[in-house]
Amino acid sequence: MVTSTLDRPDRLTAAHAPPKISLLDRARRVAIETARIHADDVDKQARFPREAIEALRKEHLLSAGIPRELGGGGADIVELGTICEALAQECAATGMIYAMHVIQVACIVRHHANAPFFGAFLRDICERQLLLASVTSEVGVGGETRTSIAAVVREAGRYTVEKNATTISYGAEADALLLTARASANAAPGDQVLVLLCSGEYSLEKKSNWDTLGMRGTCSPAFHVRASGPDDRILPVPFATISSETMVPYSHILWSSAWLGIATSALARARAFVRMQARSKPGAVPPGALRLAEASSQLQLMSNNVYEVADEWHRLTIRPDAEHDDALSSIALALKMNNLKIATSQLVVDIVNRALSICGIHGYRNDSTFAVGRHLRDAHSAALMVANDRIYNNNASLLLVLKDD
Amino acid sequence: MKDEIRNILRDHARLAAAIDSIGDDTDLYQAGMTSHASVNVMLALEGLLDIEFPDRMLRRSVFESISAIDRAVEELLASR
Incomplete structure (x- = not known):
């Protein structure tokens, strides 16, 4: 088993100090005490595993992948993997939603290049245990995530973007979205940026149902996304x-x-x-x-x-x-x-x-x-x-x- | 050499703009070259010049502009 970095002395303020037991133990607790109980119902109803995600929030696990100096759990990729595995053992939808959230968070952690807005947003994830979803899919690109049709338009310090996504997993349940689009109206299909759509700065129009063979709890229908906000929401790295x-x-x-x-x-x-x-x-x-x-x-x-x-x-x-x-x-x-x-x-x-x-x-x-x-x-x-x-x-x-x- | 590189880019890079409008330092990826297209550019250069790009050169930055490709090709030709 992996040695937990949480065994090191905690340097956090008491305000958002996570519980003292290891991240993996907390994940196992969520898996066994909550995810297991609702897994069949989540699957049967094709509904969001809200109880398990709420339990992950209570255990501060939605910020597990954020560095400790920002208030997160400081988990590395191996520890994050063990958490996904533990959750998926009881409810695959919960494990996969957690994995997808962690991937989005990692994109910000590793590529925000010290931009002040994103530093503050990462602290916000820790304090409010925000759930992030991804909008990389798009109608018309044939499943190729490195190609976009939608383009970000920047004007007077603000951006606007509109995108037809073929699928957004737990899109309706997320607190914020990370969306890919071309860097400008003239940009080539592969010249993309990643934009953070914050709560209150986007709207979702559901375009399909989510009635699938499996992974039913991820609730991943098609959406039409419209967003507008300050242009510091665009990650500074291509x-x-x-x-x-x-x-x-x-x-x-x-x-x-x-x-x-x-x-x-x-x-x-x-x-x-x-x-x-x-x-x-x-x-x-x-x-x-x-x-x-x-x-x-x-x-x-x-x-x-x-x-x-x-x-x-x-x-x-x-x-x-x-x-x-x-x-x-x-x-x-x-x-x-x-x-x-x-x-x-x-x-x-x-x-x-x-x-x-x-x-x-x-x-x-x-x-x-x-x-x-x-x-x-x-x-x-x-x-x-x-x-x-x-x-x-x-x-x-x-x-x-x-x-x- | 840059003319030869331009010819190969014209045939294989699938750029959105005409090759004449691409400067030596224009970012080729921003100009529309996909990583798949860059593989074809590399194969065409290897075939034309009888060189092999070693794995250490198989990086995005080596193919990001005509100047960058030129530097890599000159290095490979010099060490031949």
Whole structure:
């Protein structure tokens, strides 16, 4: 397990000092005491997991990824991953919403370049436990997040922007949105900026429903977004940089962590089922035990993949210097991040399938303690969150120039 | 060399503007070159000049302008 940075003496003022137990313990408490209880209802009703998100607020976990000097939990990527995993074990929608929020926060933390507005906003997240959502999708760009049609118009110290988003996860429930758009009306499709849409400075018009196979609690319908506000809401770094240095790596690591939670939970049910079988006939190894041994090896493969890549990212980012910066922007690392996403999005479905075959009809039933139907439906979202074929295509072109030297 | 680079950019960078309007220090990404297009630019340069961009040069900054590409190409040609 990861050593928590929270074990260090707390330098925060008493006003927003978080509880003294570790971030991961607090996340486990939210997962077990709240997320678990509502997970089936969240799934059945396709509703926002408001109880679990409220519990995360109470535990100060929405600011876990913000540096301690700003009032946050100071968690690194590995710790953030363990939190996503712990939450997703009980409610995948909660784990994925948390992951997506943390990714948005990281984009601001790592790229606000000491802009006063964003420094104040990060403190605001800590004090008010604000939930951030992302508006990277757009009708007409074919799923390519590095391309925008919508453009920011700047005039007299203010910006305006309008965007047709194909999906905004928990858009209606978020306290603020981070939106991609072209830097100006004349900018090329790939010349994008990231704009923070603060509460009161945007409106959302819902354009579709959210009735999906899985991840139903993320509530991610299409919206038409209109926003206007002071132009210091625009992050001072091009989105191209934010995307490659933070949004993509954080997404792949934290999504994979959430999927690891789904796989771990399904396999836990299969293990409980096999133990129950074994107890009913002591001396005879139950038929599912062999399948369980196979699945356990797959789970270890998945877990090692997630934590190895998260650890490498952490090592490269903890002490920024020229050599580490080169490694961070290298094609080899981009390839590794992409491979992580592809591998874990496939492994999660594979492992949940194995759990289903082990539990048999008890796994297939929705009213059984060994039910893995929700896990299976949630797991199938993984290959679609940035389609694996798109990522394979990117890797195919990266491999044309990578020399391995 | 910059003329050869311009020719390759014209054929492979998929810039929004005509190549003649692109200055030596114009940001090519802002001018519309995607990272996918930059891979094709790199492959075309490698083919034309019989060079290989080592992994340490496979960075966004190396392809951000005609001047930056020129510096990288000259370095590779000199060390050949």
